[in-house]
Amino acid sequence: MEIQMWRSILEPYALAVDELKVKFEHIREAYRKDGLYSPIELVDGRVKSISSILEKAQKKHISLDDIETQIDDIAGIRIICQFIEDIYIVADLIRKRADMKIVEELDYVKNTKASGYRSYHMVIKYRIETIHGPKDIFCEIQIRTLAMNFWATIEHSLQYKYKQNMPETLRTRLLKAAEAIVVLDREMSLVRGEIMDAQNSFTVKSNVVADILNNIQNLYKVANKREVVKIQDEFFKIYQEGDYDALTQFAKELDIISEGYRAQSLG
Numbered sequence: 448m449e450i451q452m453w454r455s456i457l458e459p460y461a462l463a464v465d466e467l468k469v470k471f472e473h474i475r476e477a478y479r480k481d482g483l484y485s486p487i488e489l490v491d492g493r494v495k496s497i498s499s500i501l502e503k504a505q506k507k508h509i510s511l512d513d514i515e516t517q518i519d520d521i522a523g524i525r526i527i528c529q530f531i532e533d534i535y536i537v538a539d540l541i542r543k544r545a546d547m548k549i550v551e552e553l554d555y556v557k558n559t560k561a562s563g564y565r566s567y568h569m570v571i572k573y574r575i576e577t578i579h580g581p582k583d584i585f586c587e588i589q590i591r592t593l594a595m596n597f598w599a600t601i602e603h604s605l606q607y608k609y610k611q612n613m614p615e616t617l618r619t620r621l622l623k624a625a626e627a628i629v630v631l632d633r634e635m636s637l638v639r640g641e642i643m644d645a646q647n648s649f650t651v652k653s654n655v656v657a658d659i660l661n662n663i664q665n666l667y668k669v670a671n672k673r674e675v676v677k678i679q680d681e682f683f684k685i686y687q688e689g690d691y692d693a694l695t696q697f698a699k700e701l702d703i704i705s706e707g708y709r710a711q712s713l714g
């Protein structure tokens with residue numbers, strides 16, 4: 448197959464990856480905007496390289512004509528979570544979506560691979576619109592914790608370096624590290640509630656601060672400058688005191704003031 452041909456084959460996969468990344472990032476932002484803890488921490492995506500596709504096709508005895516139907520991870524999305532519990536929340540979110548059809552689910556979190564690899568895999572069918580019409584794309588979504596991702600990234604590089612000939616001592620070391628990751632994830636789960644509370648209040652506070660700053664910026668356009676500087680100084684004073692209730696109260700009062708100016712400018 449010519450390189451040009453590969454390009455046109457892979458283009459729809461790139462579109463699917465871009466769209467899916469935006470959608471999952473949007474979910475994370477929607478949680479945060481509502482001042483809620485997000486089960487999604489990071490989103491990454493890639494289209495498999497031509498050489499990796501060929502390598503996989505050769506390993507699995509797949510003919511070039513069957514690549515698109517037989518290799519289901521040409522498009523790949525990786526969702527990184529903070530805690531194991533979040534993995535299952537994200538999997539549930541995906542199951543409920545109308546735009547993603549589940550084709551396969553593999554739970555390597557509960558059923559660890561012999562290598563020590565842990566991750567939750569979902570293969571979905573996702574429809575994109577191209578200039579030639581709609582096209583269904585298979586995409587593999589890997590959902591894992593930050594700790595699992597740390598291990599998998601390092602192990603993947605070593606696998607790449609050694610191929611099938613990884614030294615036994617290294618393999619044993621990686622298995623030990625994988626066990627340590629299990630313990631780490633379990634320990635972190637025990638403090639999940641506390642960490643979620645801390646992150647929720649951080650998000651709520653930063654949303655309140657963003658609202659206040661936005662209002663102050665708008666007031667500069669319509670109100671007396673000296674008055675706005677006074678409001679700004681008062682904000683800095685309350686902010687430095689670190690009294691969250693006072694900050695919320697201040698935000699409410701500022702909303703009323705801004706609303707007053709807005710009504711004035713409309714009238």
Ligand code: 0O2
Pocket residue numbers: 495499503520553560562563564568598599600602603
């Ligand atoms: P890349 O470079 O990430 O695209 P199989 O060969 O049958 O075990 P299959 O059928 O492709 O694998 O499905 P599986 O087992 O769900 O693996 C799909 C992907 O999961 C792999 O893609 C890896 O990304 C990841 N993965 C699976 N097993 C391991 C492992 O032991 N270590 C690490 N680090 N990652 C793993 P590719 O195509 O192998 O690689």
